[in-house]
Amino acid sequence: MPIDLELEQVLRPPQIPMVPYPPKVITLANGNKMVVRQALREEVPMILKGVEPCLWIERDYYDIVSARLYGELLAWYRHRVKSEYCLIGQIDGYLVGAVNGRLENEKVGMSYHTLAIDRGLRIGSHLFAAKMEYHLEYLKQEEVLIVAESPIGFRRWMIEYPLEETKIPHELGGGDSWRLTREIYFKARERLVVGDRPVPPDLLAKAEDEILIVDDDIIREKIAGLKGR
Amino acid sequence: MRDVAVIGVGMIQFGRRDEDTLMDMLAYASLKALDDAGLGDGTVDAVYVGNMAAGMLQHQSAVASSLVDRLSLLPAAADVVENGPASGGSAVKNGLLAVASGYYDTVLVTGGEKMREVTGWRATDIVATMTHPEAEYPYGITLPGMAGMFTRLYMEKYGVTREMLVAVALKNQEIGALNPYAHVEMALDKNGIFNSPHSIVNNPMAADPLHLYDACPVSDGAAAIVITALDKIKNPAKAPVLIAGFGQATDTQTLQERDDPTDLKAVTLAAQQAFERAKMKPSDIHVAELHDAFTILEIAESEHVGFFKKGEGGKAALDGKTRLGGQIPINVSGGLKARGHPVGGTGVAQICDLTWQLRHELPKERQVKNAKTGLSVNFGGFGNNVLAFVLRRVDS
Numbered sequence: 331m332p333i334d335l336e337l338e339q340v341l342r343p344p345q346i347p348m349v350p351y352p353p354k355v356i357t358l359a360n361g362n363k364m365v366v367r368q369a370l371r372e373e374v375p376m377i378l379k380g381v382e383p384c385l386w387i388e389r390d391y392y393d394i395v396s397a398r399l400y401g402e403l404l405a406w407y408r409h410r411v412k413s414e415y416c417l418i419g420q421i422d423g424y425l426v427g428a429v430n431g432r433l434e435n436e437k438v439g440m441s442y443h444t445l446a447i448d449r450g451l452r453i454g455s456h457l458f459a460a461k462m463e464y465h466l467e468y469l470k471q472e473e474v475l476i477v478a479e480s481p482i483g484f485r486r487w488m489i490e491y492p493l494e495e496t497k498i499p500h501e502l503g504g505g506d507s508w509r510l511t512r513e514i515y516f517k518a519r520e521r522l523v524v525g526d527r528p529v530p531p532d533l534l535a536k537a538e539d540e541i542l543i544v545d546d547d548i549i550r551e552k553i554a555g556l557k558g559r
Numbered sequence: 560m561r562d563v564a565v566i567g568v569g570m571i572q573f574g575r576r577d578e579d580t581l582m583d584m585l586a587y588a589s590l591k592a593l594d595d596a597g598l599g600d601g602t603v604d605a606v607y608v609g610n611m612a613a614g615m616l617q618h619q620s621a622v623a624s625s626l627v628d629r630l631s632l633l634p635a636a637a638d639v640v641e642n643g644p645a646s647g648g649s650a651v652k653n654g655l656l657a658v659a660s661g662y663y664d665t666v667l668v669t670g671g672e673k674m675r676e677v678t679g680w681r682a683t684d685i686v687a688t689m690t691h692p693e694a695e696y697p698y699g700i701t702l703p704g705m706a707g708m709f710t711r712l713y714m715e716k717y718g719v720t721r722e723m724l725v726a727v728a729l730k731n732q733e734i735g736a737l738n739p740y741a742h743v744e745m746a747l748d749k750n751g752i753f754n755s756p757h758s759i760v761n762n763p764m765a766a767d768p769l770h771l772y773d774a775c776p777v778s779d780g781a782a783a784i785v786i787t788a789l790d791k792i793k794n795p796a797k798a799p800v801l802i803a804g805f806g807q808a809t810d811t812q813t814l815q816e817r818d819d820p821t822d823l824k825a826v827t828l829a830a831q832q833a834f835e836r837a838k839m840k841p842s843d844i845h846v847a848e849l850h851d852a853f854t855i856l857e858i859a860e861s862e863h864v865g866f867f868k869k870g871e872g873g874k875a876a877l878d879g880k881t882r883l884g885g886q887i888p889i890n891v892s893g894g895l896k897a898r899g900h901p902v903g904g905t906g907v908a909q910i911c912d913l914t915w916q917l918r919h920e921l922p923k924e925r926q927v928k929n930a931k932t933g934l935s936v937n938f939g940g941f942g943n944n945v946l947a948f949v950l951r952r953v954d955s
Contacts, residue, residue, distance in 0.1 A: 356760075358748075358761060359751040360748050361748025451745075451761070452760060459760070
């Protein structure tokens, strides 16, 4: 598709410089090692292959979350969103979850979505915590604005941290934002944010080498629990 | 009284079954049990259904009548048996007494619950309605809360440690991962839930000192058995399993009214009655299904039924004495911890699993070698209504 470079300059939002998120590794309940790292823009097409099967799962609002995440990642890939980032979780190279967000400005972060592709291992909790860690510890932001689209998300974010209710609209629409301040984050950090750094070189190399995606059916089974039916 | 034997069992996978109604689940499990019993024509005299909360969860009553009609078992007698999480065991007992008395010859007992229709919070609240209506429930007590307090007392009195509780969780989820009917099909790793700093997120505190993986999941599921008079069985295709004894006992509804809250008297009494009726003792049992809604309960029940002395159950779990191949394999199904706990179905599911064990039908990684006797304990309330069954394989 030919690009009109002058027009493209107008359409592309300006980007706030972001320090990279340092990768970490987390031992999950079943002993698997999940590498959490920042995705590169050029990795988006492969991540979308892992998100796509979730678009068709109604259970626990996976369809909404996946559809929105898909669009947000595509917007980042096509330079149509300001200061977005994506963190991913990988086990043996396989994509098991993704979270994204962006910077509203240098002080305020906007949390977008959290998608656990493998379930029952608190992968969503770990990845959401990594997202908050990025905003508050590495990007040094003052606060992050958050909404939940599923009851599970509400329980995990609003109650477990617990977040502060606000009347500030969130750019995803829906309910008003809840706020994670530095004070709340650092109070909750000890019980919610874990991970070892540096990631052993072999684990990191495996993760960075290629994002592997399991079969669509397996993704649907892991999320919707269709085994044995 | 006549001897009564299990001649058919059926179960569906426990878990979250959004696509199925409660009646679907009860019917699937029942049909499997009827087929297993060779009663494809559905000839039974009566149906007992163990169910705790369809009224609250599904806004549905008279579940047994509905099941009989759905299965085309008319005009079989039909009753729902509600006894909290011991509803399944109580349904089995009612069926057993009906056949033993000679009033009925063949009875279908089905137990099930559909709990994932509501949030975990609401399910926890519904289960908590079994607590004392004036002294406990209005103050916000939940079963995990009770189990937490019980665990703390047990730790102080008997030296149970968190590592012992973790040993139960690891054991049951490891073997439960091999059970195709289990809700939780995932083995745990000790580092992931206990040793590493990451375990604080993986296995968060649920009700001090109990953590997430100390508790069973909230499950949908159903199980069914067919029982008949032993003397009516001619040329069985599968070894009948005799219900050699049962016992049932109650205790005070509130824990604080007990002389010693760590003493589960109803478990002891129910097991003693079952052993006495079966003319057996704890050391005669080859495999047991104990009601491990919380890891501490497997340890406490293993002592109260007489497998271990008081205070030695935790160490026995840690030392592997309750694993497959150990002194007394407990919860080789994965127990409530991994198989899941659809409250009204659990007592029936325990009998199913023991029957498979005693018929030697399980794959070797879950089969207790040459098992001929089994014990189940179905624990209602917080030990205020308990049923125990002793089963014995009948060889021709």
